[in-house]
Amino acid sequence: MLDHFHVTCEDVVYDPFVGCGTTAIAAAARECDTISCDANPIAVLVTHFKLNPPSPEDLTAMVDSIGPNGLQEAFRAFSCGVRPQVCDGHLSLLRFLLAVAVLRTRWHLGSTWDDERIASELRLLVAEIAGDTRTPLPRKAVHQINWGDFRDCGVELPL
Numbered sequence: 001m002l003d004h005f006h007v008t009c010e011d012v013v014y015d016p017f018v019g020c021g022t023t024a025i026a027a028a029a030r031e032c033d034t035i036s037c038d039a040n041p042i043a044v045l046v047t048h049f050k051l052n053p054p055s056p057e058d059l060t061a062m063v064d065s066i067g068p069n070g071l072q073e074a075f076r077a078f079s080c081g082v083r084p085q086v087c088d089g090h091l092s093l094l095r096f097l098l099a100v101a102v103l104r105t106r107w108h109l110g111s112t113w114d115d116e117r118i119a120s121e122l123r124l125l126v127a128e129i130a131g132d133t134r135t136p137l138p139r140k141a142v143h144q145i146n147w148g149d150f151r152d153c154g155v156e157l158p159l
Contacts, residue, residue, distance in 0.1 A: 001023070002023075002026055002027060002030065007027065007030060008030070009031040009032055011033075012032065012033045013033070013035070014035045014036075015034065015037075016036075016037055017037075018036035018044065018047045019038065019043055020046055020047070021051065023036075024047055024050070024051060024143065028143060033142045033143070033144075034142075036143070036146070037145065037146035042096070044145050044146070045093075047145055048145050049093055049129075051143045053129065056130035059097075059126045059129060060126055062093070063094075071098070071118050072113060072115065097122060097125050098118075100121075101119075101121035101122045101125060102118060104121045105117050105121060
């Protein structure tokens with residue numbers, strides 16, 4: 001789509017329904033500034049970390065900081081709003097990774113809580129993210145990602 005509209009690095013790409021961030025990532029690869037928003041906070045979170053991925057080392061250290069025996073306590077803490085000792089920039093990512101790992105074990109459907117399996121899923125997620133972010137995006141562009149209605153993104157569209 002960016003080719004169809006002859007988008008260059010001088011353009012700002014606005015995506016009012018960011019979803020999984022495909023348009024924002026493609027625009028970032030062209031060094032375009034991007035403005036994205038979505039009503040779904042998970043879509044915003046996923047796009048944010050695709051555009052600004054933590055290093056694989058940071059991810060591994062973050063997951064290792066929980067420890068295999070502390071997964072259930074970490075999950076409970078997140079559910080109750082308790083903030084673990086993690087860098088603020090990674091707190092939402094850690095919460096997201098832990099939730100995805102728990103969902104992958106089908107615990108929410110009645111499966112038994114299994115620290116070892118959840119820890120394995122966390123390691124798999126870290127490997128997937130490291131693979132997805134192997135090629136860094138150019139850092140010249142500015143990326144603004146908002147959570148909320150597309151009409152509230154502060155973008156003036158020419159009519």
